[in-house]
Every structure is written in C-alpha cells, then in structure tokens.
Amino acid sequence: MKKTTTALTAMKRKGEKITMLTAYDYTTASLIDKAGIDTILVGDSLGMVMLGYDDTIPVTMEDMIRYGAAVSRGAKETFVIIDMPFMSYQTSVYDAVKNAGRLMKEGHCQAVKLEGGVKFKEHIRAIVDASIPVVAHIGMTPQSVNTFGGFKVQGKSYEAAKQLILDAKAVEEAGAFMAVMECVPAKLAELVSKSISIPTIGIGAGAGCDGQVLVYQDMLGMYPDFTPKFAKRFSNIGEGMTDAFKAYSSEVKAGTFPSEEHCFKIDDEILEKIKESVL
Numbered sequence: 001m002k003k004t005t006t007a008l009t010a011m012k013r014k015g016e017k018i019t020m021l022t023a024y025d026y027t028t029a030s031l032i033d034k035a036g037i038d039t040i041l042v043g044d045s046l047g048m049v050m051l052g053y054d055d056t057i058p059v060t061m062e063d064m065i066r067y068g069a070a071v072s073r074g075a076k077e078t079f080v081i082i083d084m085p086f087m088s089y090q091t092s093v094y095d096a097v098k099n100a101g102r103l104m105k106e107g108h109c110q111a112v113k114l115e116g117g118v119k120f121k122e123h124i125r126a127i128v129d130a131s132i133p134v135v136a137h138i139g140m141t142p143q144s145v146n147t148f149g150g151f152k153v154q155g156k157s158y159e160a161a162k163q164l165i166l167d168a169k170a171v172e173e174a175g176a177f178m179a180v181m182e183c184v185p186a187k188l189a190e191l192v193s194k195s196i197s198i199p200t201i202g203i204g205a206g207a208g209c210d211g212q213v214l215v216y217q218d219m220l221g222m223y224p225d226f227t228p229k230f231a232k233r234f235s236n237i238g239e240g241m242t243d244a245f246k247a248y249s250s251e252v253k254a255g256t257f258p259s260e261e262h263c264f265k266i267d268d269e270i271l272e273k274i275k276e277s278v279l
C-alpha cells in the first residue's frame, strides 16, 4: 500500500525513524521501492548528479516533471516528493500554487518540497490550502548558495540558531507536514526536532532527526565530483560500474562478446538458400 502523510506523521509519534532517498528515474525508483524505503525525494540535486551543473539554479519545472513522473511510475508503495525548482515559487504565492499543482498533476507525486522558512510561510499555506502536501526545507538551502557564499553549515551562531527554530515553527504553523533540515549542527537539529510536532528529515543534521535523507549517488559512490562530509558510502557501485564498462570494452575489442549464448539462430538451410540466390 502507498505510504501517506498521516502514516509518516504517525511514525514520528511512535518514535519510528523515517527513511528517504533521492531518485530521478524509473529503474532506481523501482529498486528503492523494493527495498522498502519510506519516501523518495526527486530532488533538484538532479541538476548536479544527472545534468552535470555546478548547482541547482538552472533546473527547470520541465526537468522536475520529466524526472518526477518517471520516478512516480517506479514507486509503487514509496511516497514521492518532488522539489520545486529555483524561481518556481519565490516569485509569488500564485506561481507557488500553480507550479506545485503542475508537479502533482504532471509529476504524479504525493507532495512537493520548497526551500525556506518564515519568508515562505504564506506560500506554504496557500499550497496546503490547495490540498497539496508540503515538505519545507530549512537550514542550508542549496537554492540560496549565492547568498550563503557557498554550501556552508547553518545555525552555528546564536542568531542563526534562533532563526532556524523560528523557521521550523513557521513552516509547521503554515501547514507543512514534514521538514528537511540540511547541514545543521547535530545538537541544534535534535532540539528543533523535539520542539515541533511534524517529522524532521536530516541531511548533515545528525541522528536526532526523525528521519534521514541521502542523495543516492553519494551513498553508492557513483558521483565522483564531490562527496559531502555527511554522505556515508554504503557501497562502491560507482567503481563496480567502471569495472563492468572496462570489461565490456575489452571483450568487444577482443571479439569474445557476444558469444553464442547471446545470439539468435537461423535455420542453416535458409542461410544456404540466401547465399545461393541473393549473394
């Protein structure tokens, strides 16, 4: 059965940790679904790991819909959240509702995610009022990389820590049913998680959050450009893939692939007749 917002909220009440991984395509979503992961985030991190950009800024609505719909087709039971890309909600409350609606209708997801706290309270409330579940993203919000001056840990000073708590309370009050917290000191993230009733999903925010999220290429060792400090490698599939590509190349060049078992057969009589009549 498909996971629901109420089931995810209940997990926090019961003290059950929530699992989330990113995915951007049908095949990966199917594998994640099969593994019993609770939620998939079609993150705008696809700008980096799928499209090779330096950050998430160039990602478009069309990108999110295309990848999001593919993921939704693969996720039979896993709850799917699609990211709202840069400038799809910041421009106005109207744009926020309209674009969140497109992600639901065309991406077939169960919720949308947007970055921001207090400043986007009105946007979150309007989207929720349109019957669209919202996940808020607070702390280090990658779409603000140019104002932060890089991908930096947030909430370390008294003022910044206070702002994080205000942001968490604001998104809860606006109706978000979940909050992703990125790159925040672990003790502060734990405090935030205890001070709100909606589940918090940490990435670089310690074990005190109600759940965890990782970019799947980071946890599988598939993205060589940059591995963040918080991204534990659970497997080295990237290396395995490179080895397989090399083995394929060697066999093709040596003429040992394809072998008989990978070939289709034709009746020898037909072949002889072709040779005699056509060649």
Ligand code: KIV
Pocket: 022, 041, 042, 043, 044, 045, 046, 083, 137, 180, 182, 203, 213, 215
């Ligand atoms: O875009 C993304 O993948 C994200 C996660 C890092 C939380 O927002």
